Amino acid sequence: MAGIFEIAEAGGKKYFFKLTASDGTVVAVSPLFNTIKGAAAGINAVRENAATGLIVDKSQARSKSIGSHHAAMKVSTGPGARLAPS
Template identity: 65%
Template structure:
């Protein structure tokens, strides 16, 4: 079973989405959006970019 995008209200005038895995684990939580149209666009952007995105390790392992 695939993950699920859940659209949530976040305050009185904002929305966010949450991506959950098939087992119910929360994988990602979005920032707040000011319209339903914007939150749907955010979901579509994640769908389009996640599968082809590069993993970039930004830890500074040499410091310290």
């Protein structure tokens, strides 16, 4: 089963969404949106960009070990997916 996007109200007429994996693990939580339409647009943006997005590791450990010019990575999305240097 694929992940599930859930839109919830955060009080004060603000909304957010969370992405939950099929095993129940919360994978991502969005910032607050002023409208449900805004939250839905955020979900669509994640859907459109997640599979092709770069991972940029800005952690200190990675920067010190290989240098920041190698920190951008492409994401492989097939079976056995892993991080690969760009």
